[in-house]
Amino acid sequence: MTETFETIRYTADVVVTTTDGHVLLIERGWDPFAGRWALPGGHVDPGETSRAAAARELAEEAGVYAAPEELDQIGTFDRPDRDPRGRYVTVAYHLTVLPGTTVEAGDDATRAQWWPLSGLPPLAFDHADIIAALADTATGE
Template identity: 80%
Template sequence: MRYTADVVVTTTDGHVLLIERGWDPHKGMWALPGGHVDPGETSRAAAARELREEAGVYAAPADLLRLGVWDSPGRDPRGRYVTVAYRLTVLPGTIIEPGDDAVRAEWWPLTDLPRLAFDHAEILRTVAPASALNQTA
């Protein structure tokens, strides 16, 4: 089993931060910033680190609010992955800079989302009602 952390970063005006994945699985698809928890690291610290590495957004681990745990057996094609997702709200205009395995980082309106990798649409539903989320194919 692998242990990961993801971050839902939203702006106060209804946008969410997504990164375009630079490699498989789901290369070229959009996803929440996140990644593996390193040995000796908490999931909250990993979430803050991955957010910084993939999108250039700096947040103290204590500023990340835990949303929950996602552990469906088929959520990742590489095998058994369990993720803890966190939430951060920022002001519109927060600067983002892609890095690490992110090809691009962009703010997307919650009402007009691309198709998302993994189960990230399910994670997003915890912060926005399904009726507000619109994923395009």
Template identity: 80%
Template structure:
């Protein structure tokens, strides 16, 4: 009897949680499916030759106009639950950055809007981004 291995296509992404020292988080309004029009963390696919940290910095600049050096981003966790994205299997590495209040933002690339939201009054979030925010809150409260 012969066993056959099956392989699943897995896409690699990076997401960034940017918070201010006075309790706000940066969210983008998605301009494309899935979750078109929903609020989400800045992030996206890791390009060939990139690390997830470099991709996170690039996506943050492209989607929200916030420019940082990759080493300024602190890795929080990896999120790889099956079903976290309706397009298929996605594994994301989440990063965190704290900035001062008033840090300018500007929607770009695939985002139709970028906005600072109070952490205690968030809109419904796309994907599992609420879980990513919870992971950061838990890590910071240790």
């Protein structure tokens, strides 16, 4: 019997919220989901923790700087079909900032902006589920 292994890619995403109910989203400048809004995030580099990758990606894509230890883990998202490019497992983190925190698109993001949690655009990947999981942890569900 031959064992089959699938390639699994490891990523990190960050839900950044303000104390007045907004979330930071970036507009993707590349496929998949070019032109769609998403959470800042990306691949975990060799020798890097997912928490460190989340902080790095947040700085690269949105110009928001946080120490890795400031990020609180929301959970792991590993549904097999969550990314059309193949199997991706992401660890999502949360950071709370003050309203008016400046954001600036960089790296692969074409725009970065604050959106009210009550009026989000259609999101790429399973990022709506990640934001919902944050809300569930906040309410103790």
